[in-house]
Amino acid sequence: MSKKSTVPFRGTKEQEAQLRELIDKYRNVDGPLMPVLQGAQEIYGYLPIEVQKIISEELDISLEHIYGVVTFYAQFSLAPKGEYQIAVCLGTACYVKGSGGILDKIKEIIGVEVGECSPDGKFSLDATRCIGACGLAPVMTINDEVFGRLTVNEIPDILAKYVNK
Amino acid sequence: MNMVNLKINNIDVSVPAGSTILQAAKAANINIPTLCYLKEINEIGACRICVVEVKGARSLVAACVYPVNEGMEVFTASPRVMKARRMTLELLLSNHNRRCLSCVRSGSCELQALCNEYGVENDGKYDGAKTESEIDASAAHMYRDNSKCILCRRCVAVCEKNQAVSVIGSNERGFATHIGSPFEALLDETSCVSCGQCIVNCPTGALSEKDSTEAVWAALTDDSKHVIVQTAPAVRTAIGEEFGNPIGTDCEGKMVAALRRLGFDGVYDTDIAADLTIIEEANELVERIQNGGKLPMITSCSPGWIKFCEYNFPDLLDNLSTCKSPQQMFGALAKTWYAQKKGINPKDIFVVSAMPCTAKKFEMGRDNEAAAGMPDIDAVITTRELARMIKRAGISFNELADEKFDMPLGASTGAGTIFGATGGVMEAALRTAVETITGKPLENLEFTEVRGMEGMKEASYTVGGLTVKVAVVSGLANAKELMKKVREGKADYHFIEVMACPGGCINGGGQPIQPASVRNFEDIRAKRASVLYNIDKNMPLRKSHENPVLKEAYDEYFEKPGSHKAHEALHTTYVKRSRFGTL
Helix, strand or coil: CCCCCCCCCCCCCCHHHHHHHHHHCCCCCCHHHHHHHHHHHHHHHCCCCHHHHHHHHHHHHHHHHHHHHHHHHHCCCCCCCCCCCEECCCCCCHHHHHHHHHHHHHHHHHCCCCEEECCCCEEEEEEEECCHHHCCCCCEEECCEEECCCHHHHHHHHHHHCCCC | CEEEEEEEEEEEEEECCEEEEEHHHHCCCCCCCCCCCCCEECCCCCCCCCCCEECCCCCCCECCCCECCCCEEEEECCCHHHHHHHHHHHHHHHCCCCCCCCCCCCCCCCHHHHHHHHCCCCCCCCCCCCCCCCCCCCCCEEEEEEEHCCCCCCCCHHHHHHHHCCCCEEEEEECCCECCCCCCCCHHHCCCCCCCCHHHCCCCCCCEEEECCHHHHHHCCCCCCEEEECCCCHHHHEEEEEEEECCCCCCHHHHHHHHHCCCCCCCEEHHHHHHHHHHHHHHHHHHHHCCCCCCEEEECHHHHHHHHHHHHHHHHHHHECCCCCHHHHHHHHHHHHHHHHHHCCHHHHEEEEEEECCCCHHHHHCCCCCCCCCCCCCCCHHHHHHHHHHHHCCHHHHCCCCCCCCCCCCCCCHHHHHCCCCCCCHHHHHHHHHHHHCCCCCCCCCCHHHHHCCEEEEEEEEECCCCEEEEEEHHHHHHHHHHHHHCCCCCCCCCCEECCCCHHHHCCCCCCCCCCCHHHCHHHHHHHHHHHHHHHHHCCCHHHHHHHHHHHHHHHHHHHCCCCHHHHHHHHCCCCHHHHHHH
């Protein structure tokens, strides 16, 4: 039931020091939570329970209150980004051209849901709005590489290249 | 006071400036329906059921938060208003588990009542996708069934603002929005204190206590068991509400009669255990003061408070009195002295507690709550569950003649009775402590400074040359503020009473549920508390240490307050917990 990240927390002492410095900066400011969460995500790349707990203790804001804010805004992520960040476009053009099926196939192969990262840290998966490459629909990107006019059958071969990289 | 004149449904109304339309309408005897609104706690104007038409306004406005203006013209029941409210209800129902027949809140559900009032049928006019959810049954005391949740956030508001517990909130957004805990944890994994304030503030059946009545029915039909029941002071102040009596009706006599008809072998009173708590606790306090023990000493009667302290102030557990709560003291007394006196094997005694409290369901399973080597308590039912049993047994509650508790465990004093209201434990303790310290009979028994429904009260008394400073808090948010001061060494009290629920047990999480339409306009807590102070006033004995049965129990079993034997049976231990629960 619990939605704790499946990826082990790899935060460093330096990151924690940065986070505490950030919290100190906003401690006495009205409405400190949003800037602290934004800054914390810059430091860690995501907002795992370990980070939210530090913020909760330091600002005396309940963990649930923080979690509620984190899950409300799309800009915040509970899972780290993988070494290879897969993003499948679910904009209108891509969707009608079958990107839903592409997304399902990727989920099946790498075994993670949208917004998650595989336990080995290799792949993370996102579903995006229109990325402006409708002429190539359906489209996905892996890091900075763009794959257009995709078919479901091509997916295993594309991913295999990254698995073995 | 600045008054504002306006018209509501063409009737002239004059109300203090700053009033809301809802309050102004109430003053004109016009009710406007509400769902999400809880006065001073949840004023978010989110559910839109209270919308009204204001002449000249562009759209309908939420009466619960909209302030009145001079010359305003309001229409609370126009066709436009009716249409909007009906659609709001239809939309709420479209994502609602509509299995009302067996719902625990059928008959007391605020959504059901409104649908009935507005003629909204159960036909799923806007049926489409439904938010997926699972029932959370992880906690010892309650269920959360989000399929019946209407996202009013009343539970969230009381958990955060009144109780400073804040383990539930709204997660995600849009259609996926749901009430949940951090990282979608089960309630049992969080630092929930089991107070049940979320339950009594829920308008629907989304939150409910875990029902233990089946275990009680089973025990009652088991001939090998000696089944006895204890009733906490606050139960008698409110159970009448379940049978249509006005708030603040004393139903002690009828409650006793009903329990006897349910077939209990002994109908007893938690008041005797409250007296026992006072005797032990006053002794502990005097010892701490005289021997330089940890001060301030803090009461340990309220299991919601104990758990809160364990989660949030684990460094201050030594300040807690080691006395078991009255519920647990009763079980300990029953399975030791009473068992011996009656010649019954404690294994064959089944102790049922009727409590205004859901945290008692958690408390019975704590460590070191087993005086005779087995759990002190076998089942806890709330006031609501007791009322359900009485109804199911076909007992005409209101027609019953008053009856008296059985002896010996029905012997009580006025001091034990007032435990059910905030300040009651303090007052009872003072009556005994003052006599213990001065050795002279106390003349004025009423310590009015610690009475009343304020969240934080303090007083100081000079007793035999010693100044005793005391504080009384109820509602865990108030307790948290006070405990921060204790931690910082800024609270030089000798004795502090803490009750988890605002107003004390009379407003506990297991009490009859009054809809927000009542809670928003009258203080149900003061009315229920008045029952206890009336009982106290008319009692022949009003000091715990004068309880004749307890004198016997000490002579025959516990020896003296604070003895080794008393410690083994009547005192307990606490555990340090993390503020994040097990997350």
